[in-house]
Amino acid sequence: MTGMNDVMDRSRGRIKSAAPPRRAVRRFTSDHALLGGVWLVLAAYPFVAPNDFLVSLGVLFFINLILIASLNTLMGFCGQISLSHGAFYGLGAYTSGILSVKLGVDPWIGVPAGMLVAALSALVIGLPALRLRGHYLAMATLGFNAILTVLFNELVGLTGGPNGLLGVAPFSIGGLDIATDDRVFWLVWACGGLVMLSILNLVKSRVGRALSALATSEIGADALGVNCFRYKLVVFVLTAAMAGLAGGLYVHYNQYASPETFGYFTSVMLVVMVALGGWGRYWGPLFGALLYTAVPEALRSLGDFELFLFGLCMILVLLFFPGGIAAAVSTLGNRLFGKKKAGGRA
Amino acid sequence: MDNASTVLQLLFSGIGTGSIYALVAVGFNVIFKSTDAINFSQGEWVMMGGMVAAATVTASSSPVWLACLFAVLVVTAVGLVSERLVILPIAKPTPLLITLISIGLAICTKSAVMLTLGKNPAGYPGFAGDALVTVAGATVHSQTLWILVITAAFMVLAHLFFEKTVLGKALRAAAADRDAAALVGIKARSTVMWSFAIAAMAGAIAGTIITPLTLTSYDAGTMLGFKGFSAAMLGGLGNLYGSLLGGLLLGVLEAFASGYISSHFKDAIAFVVLLLILFWRPVGLIGKPVVEKV
Numbered sequence: 001m002t003g004m005n006d007v008m009d010r011s012r013g014r015i016k017s018a019a020p021p022r023r024a025v026r027r028f029t030s031d032h033a034l035l036g037g038v039w040l041v042l043a044a045y046p047f048v049a050p051n052d053f054l055v056s057l058g059v060l061f062f063i064n065l066i067l068i069a070s071l072n073t074l075m076g077f078c079g080q081i082s083l084s085h086g087a088f089y090g091l092g093a094y095t096s097g098i099l100s101v102k103l104g105v106d107p108w109i110g111v112p113a114g115m116l117v118a119a120l121s122a123l124v125i126g127l128p129a130l131r132l133r134g135h136y137l138a139m140a141t142l143g144f145n146a147i148l149t150v151l152f153n154e155l156v157g158l159t160g161g162p163n164g165l166l167g168v169a170p171f172s173i174g175g176l177d178i179a180t181d182d183r184v185f186w187l188v189w190a191c192g193g194l195v196m197l198s199i200l201n202l203v204k205s206r207v208g209r210a211l212s213a214l215a216t217s218e219i220g221a222d223a224l225g226v227n228c229f230r231y232k233l234v235v236f237v238l239t240a241a242m243a244g245l246a247g248g249l250y251v252h253y254n255q256y257a258s259p260e261t262f263g264y265f266t267s268v269m270l271v272v273m274v275a276l277g278g279w280g281r282y283w284g285p286l287f288g289a290l291l292y293t294a295v296p297e298a299l300r301s302l303g304d305f306e307l308f309l310f311g312l313c314m315i316l317v318l319l320f321f322p323g324g325i326a327a328a329v330s331t332l333g334n335r336l337f338g339k340k341k342a343g344g345r346a
Numbered sequence: 347m348d349n350a351s352t353v354l355q356l357l358f359s360g361i362g363t364g365s366i367y368a369l370v371a372v373g374f375n376v377i378f379k380s381t382d383a384i385n386f387s388q389g390e391w392v393m394m395g396g397m398v399a400a401a402t403v404t405a406s407s408s409p410v411w412l413a414c415l416f417a418v419l420v421v422t423a424v425g426l427v428s429e430r431l432v433i434l435p436i437a438k439p440t441p442l443l444i445t446l447i448s449i450g451l452a453i454c455t456k457s458a459v460m461l462t463l464g465k466n467p468a469g470y471p472g473f474a475g476d477a478l479v480t481v482a483g484a485t486v487h488s489q490t491l492w493i494l495v496i497t498a499a500f501m502v503l504a505h506l507f508f509e510k511t512v513l514g515k516a517l518r519a520a521a522a523d524r525d526a527a528a529l530v531g532i533k534a535r536s537t538v539m540w541s542f543a544i545a546a547m548a549g550a551i552a553g554t555i556i557t558p559l560t561l562t563s564y565d566a567g568t569m570l571g572f573k574g575f576s577a578a579m580l581g582g583l584g585n586l587y588g589s590l591l592g593g594l595l596l597g598v599l600e601a602f603a604s605g606y607i608s609s610h611f612k613d614a615i616a617f618v619v620l621l622l623i624l625f626w627r628p629v630g631l632i633g634k635p636v637v638e639k640v
Contacts, residue, residue, distance in 0.1 A: 081442075128625040135384055139579040140624055143617040146572070150614035264572060268386070268449060275446050304461055311453030315432050318447050322438065 031200055031282065038286075039193045046185050055181040059253060061293040062188035063246050066195045068273050068292065069285035070242035073199050075271070076280025077208065078235050079215030080130070083267045084141035087148040088118040088240040090262025092247025097168045097257050098158055107171045111248030118244030119237045126236040130229060133218075145267050152259040164258035171252050184253045191249060195242055200282065202238075211235065215280070276317055278326025287325040351483035356605040357598065358481070362490040362559070364597020365497035366392075369552035370574025371581065371589035372504060373545035379521035379584050380541035383444035387428065389571015390455040391546045395421045395553025396562035397459050400468035410470055414554035418547060425546020428455070429539045452567075460564040472558035489558045496555055500548070501590055508586065517541060521584075549574075576620055582630025591631055596620070 049055045071085045095117040096110035105113070129140040152159050159165055170179035171187060178184055202208055213221040214228045222228050251257045269292070277288025295313070299306040321328040370392055377385040399417035403410060432451055436443060472489030479488050508514040520527040520537040528534055552570075553562065560566075577596045581588025599619055604612035623631070 128621075132624065132628050135378075135583060136579065136624060136628055136630075138384070139576065140621055142572070143576065143621045143624075146617045147614045147621075150611060150617075154610045154614075264568070272446060272449055275442075304457070307457035308454055308461065311450045311457065314450035314453065315447055318443060318450065319432070319435055319437075322436075322443055 029204060031204075032197075035193075035196055035200060039189070039196075043189060046182050052181050055185055057293055057297060059181055059184050059188050061289055062185075062192035063250050063253075064273075064292045065192050065285055065289035066188075066246040066249070067243055067270055068277060068288040069195060069199055070239040070246075071270050072274045072277070072280070072285045072288070073202065074235055074239045075274050076284070077203055077211045077215060078232060079218075080232055080236070081134070081138045081271065082141045082236070082239075083138050083264075083271065084125070084145045084148075085239075085243050085270050086262045086264070086266035087145040088122060088243035089247040089250070089266065090148060090152060090257075090259075091118040091121055092244030093251040093257045093262065094152060094159055094165065094247070095244070096248040097165045097251040100169045100252070101165060101167055102158075104169075107169065107248070107252045111245065111252070114248045115241040115244035118247070119241040122237045122240030123233070126233050130232045130236060142264065142267070145264055149259060149263045152262065159257075159259070162259060164256055165251075166256060168251050168255045168257065170255060179255075184249075188249055188253070191245060195245070202235075203282065207231065207234075272314060276314065276324055278324030281324065281326040281330075284324055284326035287329075291325075352605070354482055354484040355486070356601045358484055358486045358490055360598035360601030361594055362493050362597070363556075363600065364577075364594035365493050366552045366556045366570070366593070367573050367577040367596050368590045368593025369497060369500065369548050370570060371578035371593050372500075372586060373548040373552075374575055374578040375584055375586060375589050376517075376541045376545045376548070378578070380517065380538050381433075381439070381444050382441035383448065384575065385542075385545065386445065386448045386571065387452040387455055388545060388549055388574060389567040389569070390452045390459075391421050391425060391549030391567070392553035392556075392570045392574075393562055393564065393567030394424065394455065394459055395550030396557035396566070397463050397468055397553075397564065398550075399554045400470050400557060400562070401463050403470040404468075410558075411473055413470070414473075417554050418550040421550035421553075422543050422547040424455070425549075426539060426543040428546075429542035433538060433542070434535065452571075456564055456567060463564070465564060467561045467563040469557055469561040476558075487559060489555070493555050493559075496551065500551060501586075504548075504586060513540060576617070579630055580620055580623060582632045585630070585632055588630055588632045595631075 045058050046055050049058060067085060067089060071082065074080050074082055092111070092114035095114035096105075096107060099105035099110040099113060100107060125141070125144050129137055129144070132140055153162055155161075170177050171184075172178060178187055203211070210221065210226045210231050213224065213226055214231060218228050247262070250261075273288035273292045274285065276291055277286065278284025295310060296306065299309055302309065317325070370388060373388045373391070374385060377383065377388070395414075395417050398420050399410075399413045402408060402413035402416055406413070408416075428451055432447055433439070433444060436447065472487065473492045474488040477488045479486050479491060481491075506514075508518055516527070516532045517537050517540060519530070520532050520534055524534050527537075552574075556562075573596065574593070577592040578589055579592070580596055581590070581592025596616060600612050600616045603615035607615060
């Protein structure tokens, strides 16, 4: 019973005496070291990629990674299925894009503005929607995405409508345009790393532990004094801002945005990629983003068969590795290195 | 008088589209009841019904009703076989996994139709040709009346099926409590197969009767599925009568939004209202709240 009271007090931040002062967060963990290592390895990519096309795929990989990693935080660590990630991606892209085209606002100001708009709209939609559970939350977020798709298409004066938003300026530093693939690569590489680092710090913190409690059982977590609704809302808003960042990077890289990039299909596919990568596993989105970027390109030569094979591969992966690729890799690793304990949050 | 006939006209067109949404919603509900999953292939079956019927009409010059009947049988079989191929092999079926696999199934179904029947939009005349009928001052396509009749008949038959037949009762029993149903000899896995067949049939009927009014093409399924899902949610997931109510309401809402406000924004307006209803009644209009246990 004392244990339970302790947890309740801590979660409200009221504990003062009795227990010695707690260290808030373990600042540097082995996962931090691994993240640093992986990012250094990824930095070698533009030097080994044989042509610009492959470098441009590298850029898309990091943009997709930001989208999938942020959605994984909401879905995997928080247990909430959102089908509006494409909409927040689009809000980030269109806000920054429109500011750039219509008012000539610098992307360095436009992108944060886009993140803010995505975050604010997540707050507005999240306040009522996160009180819904399961399929009803999925429906509400899907509806929100549908509304935004209509707006992107029909507010022709602002968005350019179905023809898309043309003439978006690229990023630039001191007069130097960041427009070519090899320059944009470093920008998205850094942003992707920052996003992965913030997610790592989030899940390792007290907030992260509260999240995994509420993902397991919301009522159980509520009973232990975790304010589930508030945590869900905070994560929803944060991950929407990350999707907004991805949108901003995308629009200034492509210098163009079109409504179908941010539609219903994108939102559904992002959910699928979270699952294929490894639901609720920190490294899962890396695999998800790799699949999302590479597989359509690899299948492109097959023409009309592309979509069929894509669907088939999806079904097969889910049938044979229901925990996603990260789970399969971690099982394989454990088998190779003889660790007894399989699973766990990688 | 003119105003009244406009209202009536919009009402007819809304109920016509709404009936389609209701049929699709029934499909969602039947599978939801047996698996707790959202089946993303539902809309593709609607599209497939229309496409197969159109191909049959073109290829064999058979009467439209016969081609539609044939298409419904084909798609029902496709639904049944799909379940055996991709849902049955799942080692540990969870609602989420079934939902995700159904997305893959939807992609495969859509591209299989594209590869076999082509990318061109397809259509055929209505059951009574393209005749227009005047009802109380409103001009209505005769196919709209057929849609109303067929949907009503389907709803009555579905009601009788679930209330009176052994298979229907078995499906309800398995939906209510899988383990208890298994104890009295109902195979849970075979009820899932039948639910897929019934859902595919409901979708195919919707597809074959709407195609004379709207045409169809391989990529039309996603939107129809999406609307049917919304209708199911609006009425209350897992409820046959909720589907009907939700479908009709969504259809009428869209018709009036496009008639009186703006046809460009009709989807957005329909979804805004849908979200408001969902926030007001989080379990749908006639859904029952589920008590969750830790």
